[in-house]
Amino acid sequence: MTEPTRDQPVLVLNAGSSSLKYQLVVPESGEVRAGGIVERIGEAGSDVADHSAALQAMTTRLHADGVDLDEVPLRAVGHRVVHGGPDFSEPVIIDDAVLERIRALSALAPLHNPAAVIGIEAARQHYDVPHVAVFDTAFFSTLPDAASTYAVPRDLAAKHSIRRYGFHGTSHQFVAQATADLLGRPLAELRQVILHLGNGCSASAVRGGRAVETSMGLTPLQGLVMGTRSGDVDPGLHAYLAREAGMTLDEIDTLLNKRSGVLGLSGVNDFRELVQRVDAGEQDASLAFDVFVHRLKHYVGAYLAILGGADVLVFTAGIGQHSAPVRAAVADGLGELGITVDAHLNASGSSQARVISPDGSRVVVAVVPTNEELAIARQTADLVG
Numbered sequence: 001m002t003e004p005t006r007d008q009p010v011l012v013l014n015a016g017s018s019s020l021k022y023q024l025v026v027p028e029s030g031e032v033r034a035g036g037i038v039e040r041i042g043e044a045g046s047d048v049a050d051h052s053a054a055l056q057a058m059t060t061r062l063h064a065d066g067v068d069l070d071e072v073p074l075r076a077v078g079h080r081v082v083h084g085g086p087d088f089s090e091p092v093i094i095d096d097a098v099l100e101r102i103r104a105l106s107a108l109a110p111l112h113n114p115a116a117v118i119g120i121e122a123a124r125q126h127y128d129v130p131h132v133a134v135f136d137t138a139f140f141s142t143l144p145d146a147a148s149t150y151a152v153p154r155d156l157a158a159k160h161s162i163r164r165y166g167f168h169g170t171s172h173q174f175v176a177q178a179t180a181d182l183l184g185r186p187l188a189e190l191r192q193v194i195l196h197l198g199n200g201c202s203a204s205a206v207r208g209g210r211a212v213e214t215s216m217g218l219t220p221l222q223g224l225v226m227g228t229r230s231g232d233v234d235p236g237l238h239a240y241l242a243r244e245a246g247m248t249l250d251e252i253d254t255l256l257n258k259r260s261g262v263l264g265l266s267g268v269n270d271f272r273e274l275v276q277r278v279d280a281g282e283q284d285a286s287l288a289f290d291v292f293v294h295r296l297k298h299y300v301g302a303y304l305a306i307l308g309g310a311d312v313l314v315f316t317a318g319i320g321q322h323s324a325p326v327r328a329a330v331a332d333g334l335g336e337l338g339i340t341v342d343a344h345l346n347a348s349g350s351s352q353a354r355v356i357s358p359d360g361s362r363v364v365v366a367v368v369p370t371n372e373e374l375a376i377a378r379q380t381a382d383l384v385g
């Protein structure tokens with residue numbers, strides 16, 4: 001194998017149970033050579049039988065985009081893995097033993113880790129380069145015990161690895177650094193509250209570049225209201241629904257993960273459509289918007305208390321980057337806490353990282369685009385050298 005050169009790309013793969021997202025990224029420059037998604041893997045009537053076929057389909061599409069992986073040799077493949085459990089607090093080079101450990105964590109992430117394992121197995125057969133796993137939970141392995149521990153019996157928690165793990169860590173970590181870069185201040189000095197608002201939503205409190213709190217927990221269901229996930233509910237709800245509505249645990253799990261959140265309240269899960277309906281005066285949509293924002297404020301307040309005040313409040317991901325009404329609503333009424341948003345700056349449609357609070361604000365409010373693929377590519381490249 002020839003020595004990697006600096007313009008050799010990393011292939012970033014994000015394998016779901018029926019989809020494979022891919023991006024070919026040059027880590028140093030951030031140049032994206034190609035990217036896309038292969039969907040409907042293994043579904044009835046689909047041409048893509050399994051993840052190995054999905055990689056073939058990807059190769060064909062890359063070819064059509066003018067990228068021949070044989071001519072532009074890969075430096076490495078970086079795999080997004082949702083759950084690193086208690087085992088993985090950093091990216092790792094994948095060997096057979098690592099793969100088995102990721103597989104063994106499937107109990108903690110039954111919707112996600114099995115798909116990642118299948119994707120990794122297929123990709124290792126296709127590409128004879130180093131493969132790296134980058135975990136969504138890793139950034140939150142630094143949570144203090146007081147934050148990561150659920151108040152359930154300790155022996156049970158130890159036996160079943162029950163703790164708050166947190167997710168979207170790759171994004172929160174990337175955005176924490178990008179925000180420090182935007183402000184021109186050392187990461188080590190900053191207390192940040194970061195709101196990652198995409199289809200999944202999570203908040204984090206980051207002190208000096210280390211995560212000290214986050215809203216997601218054992219699973220990505222806890223915390224903020226999301227597109228289809230309820231976020232926080234009374235833990236007693238499960239028993240109540242089982243008794244009163246005769247629902248099974250699987251039904252309740254599906255209800256809270258797939259049919260709740262903004263979708264359950266308003267009938268739509270796409271935030272653009274929600275905002276249109278709010279503007280059209282639909283009451284269900286307005287309530288969904290208000291519940292979404294109320295929960296966000298709840299966490300912003302909590303994290304100001306956890307951090308003892310913040311230097312910066314950051315919005316990222318689809319909704320965070322693009323929805324001025326959400327940002328305005330979250331900041332509304334928080335002037336006493338040092339948080340205000342300048343209406344004009346907030347309304348700018350810029351896709352760049354930017355500050356949206358008035359000059360001299362006690363807490364800087366910023367919009368900072370996330371880029372999980374680039375973060376995975378960089379962590380992969382750092383590890384393989």
Ligand code: ADP
Nearest residue numbers: 197198199200269270271272317318319322323
């Ligand atoms: P994922 O979590 O799948 O990576 P994204 O970060 O792309 O998702 O976020 C998707 C969400 O962002 C969707 O709810 C989408 O409606 C919302 N979104 C995207 N663009 C806008 C916009 N211009 N205004 C409001 N919401 C937006």
